[in-house]
Amino acid sequence: MGTETREVIELFIDERSVRVAPGASVAAAVMNAGKACRASVTGERRAALCGMGVCFECRVEIDGVLHERSCMIEVSEGMRVRTVDAG
Amino acid sequence: MRAERARVAVVGAGPAGIAAAVAARSCGARVVLLDDNPDMGGQIWRRVQDGPAGEWRERVKQSGAEIRGGVTVFDAEKVGGRVRLRCDGAAGASVIDAERVVLATGARELFLPFPGWTLPGVFGVGGLQALVKNGLDVRGKRIVVGGTGPLLLAVAAYLSDRGARIELIAEQADKSRMLGFAGAMIRQPGKLLQGAKLRASIIDVEYRFGAWIAEARGDDRVRQVVMSDGGVIEVDAVACGYGLVGNTQLAQVVGVGIGHQASAIGERQEGTRHLALGTGEEQTQEGIGHQASGIWGRQEGTGHLARGTREDGRKSKETRSADPKAGAWRGRVVVDDVMRTSVEGVLCAGEPLGIGGVETSLVEGTMAGYTAAGREELARGLIPRRRRERAFAAAMERTFALREEVLRLARPETIVCRCEDVTMARIAACDHWRGAKLLTRCGMGPCQGRVCGAAVEAMMGWRVRDARPPIYPVSMNALAATGGAMEDA
Numbered sequence: 001m002g003t004e005t006r007e008v009i010e011l012f013i014d015e016r017s018v019r020v021a022p023g024a025s026v027a028a029a030v031m032n033a034g035k036a037c038r039a040s041v042t043g044e045r046r047a048a049l050c051g052m053g054v055c056f057e058c059r060v061e062i063d064g065v066l067h068e069r070s071c072m073i074e075v076s077e078g079m080r081v082r083t084v085d086a087g
Numbered sequence: 088m089r090a091e092r093a094r095v096a097v098v099g100a101g102p103a104g105i106a107a108a109v110a111a112r113s114c115g116a117r118v119v120l121l122d123d124n125p126d127m128g129g130q131i132w133r134r135v136q137d138g139p140a141g142e143w144r145e146r147v148k149q150s151g152a153e154i155r156g157g158v159t160v161f162d163a164e165k166v167g168g169r170v171r172l173r174c175d176g177a178a179g180a181s182v183i184d185a186e187r188v189v190l191a192t193g194a195r196e197l198f199l200p201f202p203g204w205t206l207p208g209v210f211g212v213g214g215l216q217a218l219v220k221n222g223l224d225v226r227g228k229r230i231v232v233g234g235t236g237p238l239l240l241a242v243a244a245y246l247s248d249r250g251a252r253i254e255l256i257a258e259q260a261d262k263s264r265m266l267g268f269a270g271a272m273i274r275q276p277g278k279l280l281q282g283a284k285l286r287a288s289i290i291d292v293e294y295r296f297g298a299w300i301a302e303a304r305g306d307d308r309v310r311q312v313v314m315s316d317g318g319v320i321e322v323d324a325v326a327c328g329y330g331l332v333g334n335t336q337l338a339q340v341v342g343v344g345i346g347h348q349a350s351a352i353g354e355r356q357e358g359t360r361h362l363a364l365g366t367g368e369e370q371t372q373e374g375i376g377h378q379a380s381g382i383w384g385r386q387e388g389t390g391h392l393a394r395g396t397r398e399d400g401r402k403s404k405e406t407r408s409a410d411p412k413a414g415a416w417r418g419r420v421v422v423d424d425v426m427r428t429s430v431e432g433v434l435c436a437g438e439p440l441g442i443g444g445v446e447t448s449l450v451e452g453t454m455a456g457y458t459a460a461g462r463e464e465l466a467r468g469l470i471p472r473r474r475r476e477r478a479f480a481a482a483m484e485r486t487f488a489l490r491e492e493v494l495r496l497a498r499p500e501t502i503v504c505r506c507e508d509v510t511m512a513r514i515a516a517c518d519h520w521r522g523a524k525l526l527t528r529c530g531m532g533p534c535q536g537r538v539c540g541a542a543v544e545a546m547m548g549w550r551v552r553d554a555r556p557p558i559y560p561v562s563m564n565a566l567a568a569t570g571g572a573m574e575d576a
């Protein structure tokens with residue numbers, strides 16, 4: 001973990017540049033940016049609940065891969081994240 | 088894919104798994120330690136580098152065990168006298184054939200559905216802590232912490248330390264329940280809080296007993312909570328958790344026996360409960376909460392103080408009979424006195440045996456590691472210590488037994504299964520879990536019932552024990568590459 005030596009990581013959440021500390025989870029970055037994660041099957045906005053990979057509420061699209069659990073994945077430089085709040 | 092061979096494979100790198108790896112290595116066995124998180128440490132030592140966490144991290148690194156993070160074990164099966172683990176992760180799918188496997192898969196939080204619990208900003212208690220440890224910013228946020236157990240206090244302290252404003256800590260257990268075992272928590276909260284190195288800010292926080300979060304309200308996110316007494320509190324976030332449930336899925340799929348009562352050792356504990364508290368020689372006077380051990384530090388402190396104030400044995404019996412089914416609905420892996428399960432070659436340690444906390448996990452992990460490496464006699468030497476730890480845990484479980492009201496918070500329209508958006512009304516119309524799954528799809532989403540199954544088990548009293556491989560959703564590629572079974576659902 002945290003193999004990067006840089007002080008901040010820049011990633012893109014719904015096309016907007018976001019800077020976070022290395023080692024942060026994608027879920028933390030998403031929620032710090034004021035976003036929720038996914039839409040439920042009936043269209044409710046949902047965000048992280050368990051923080052530990054159990055509930056699957058924090059699913060987002062990461063670098064084109066759908067349904068990634070954002071609480072289990074660390075941010076990396078240039079990562080592109082798409083949430084339920086992408087316009 | 089060729090199967091890799093290992094003498095001992097340990098699943099889960101929390102305290103139990105780390106201790107198991109260290110013990111097995113100390114006997115010379117080749118060990119591989121697997122965890123689905125990028126970093127080891129499990130729930131309590133997540134991101135913690137100092138104190139006991141740091142010492143154990145160092146110990147396992149020095150031990151020569153091979154440590155692999157980011158690896159999810161999604162299936163376990165007996166194949167030709169060995170235990171085959173099917174794994175997936177960032178580094179791709181893999182198969183490990185081990186002579187012995189230690190399941191140290193830990194626990195997850197129990198969530199009980201209440202109106203509004205699906206709003207963004209409503210988190211688990213441990214869940215919010217984990218997210219903050221991983222970078223979520225809570226500075227200036229108004230938070231109500233509710234549910235049950237010592238985790239509430241620990242997490243409130245942690246959040247407060249990270250700059251959050253804790254509006255209230257609501258513990259569902261009545262004050263009277265805390266008497267005897269944890270009376271000190273009420274009588275000397277200041278001492279406990281001080282010992283826990285909490286900042287002055289949290290000492291002003293109200294710790295209310297017999298209170299719970301009845302509803303969360305909001306729009307695009309949570310804005311208010313309604314408490315059990317009807318009071319309304321403005322919030323930015325809610326942390327709500329009703330204790331823990333062990334992760335027994337992997338044990339289930341490999342065919343290990345699961346019981347519902349505390350194990351034999353747990354029963355014996357009944358008689359020795361206060362004795363156990365009275366002989367807890369490791370409990371220190373001062374260090375009620377060394378930073379690293381978080382809640383357990385407080386539990387130690389509680390036990391220590393409780394020794395001075397506890398009621399006699401008869402009283403504790405009464406407390407118990409007042410709630411005979413305290414926690415009995417929780418399924419637990421059954422092991423013998425050196426951590427062997429009913430399946431040969433499969434051992435288990437820590438939270439899947441019943442929620443025990445970090446000290447229990449460390450002792451059981453060490454025992455499992457010794458047994459797995461063929462040094463059963465070393466494991467036997469730890470039986471008395473384990474008994475003491477389990478006695479403490481059993482008393483804790485009774486103290487924080489769930490009250491009826493919190494099991495009835497969901498309204499007919501409240502969503503219970505968050506993956507498939509199944510409401511309470513639809514589940515309540517069914518007769519059992521299996522039927523509910525078929526009729527409503529509850530528990531059929533990606534979490535595979537880890538959230539709603541445990542809730543339904545607690546609320547409805549149904550038996551929910553139907554884990555199947557793969558226990559986590561995996562790609563077809565990973566299934567094919569590892570020769571895994573396909574789920575027929």
Ligand SMILES: Cc1cc2nc3c(=O)[nH]c(=O)nc-3n(C[C@H](O)[C@H](O)[C@H](O)COP(=O)(O)OP(=O)(O)OC[C@H]3O[C@@H](n4cnc5c(N)ncnc54)[C@H](O)[C@@H]3O)c2cc1C
Pocket residue numbers: 052098099100101102103104121122123124128129130131132158159160161191192193194195196212213214216217238241331334337380381382383384436437438439443444445448
């Ligand atoms: C959210 C949460 C927060 C907690 N916070 C505290 C706290 O602050 N203080 C405290 O004393 N206790 C806390 N606890 C209680 C805690 O469970 C114990 O104290 C202690 O961590 C138990 O150690 P363990 O090794 O048995 O399990 P854990 O620490 O839970 O470790 C189990 C590990 O196994 C991994 N795992 C599980 N299944 C698989 C699989 N199939 N494949 C790969 N890896 C797997 C898990 O991701 C985890 O890393 C918390 C529990 C939870 C659920």
Ligand code: FES
Pocket residue numbers: 027047048049050051052053054055056057058059069070071072
């Ligand atoms: S928050 Fe539950 S899986 Fe990520």
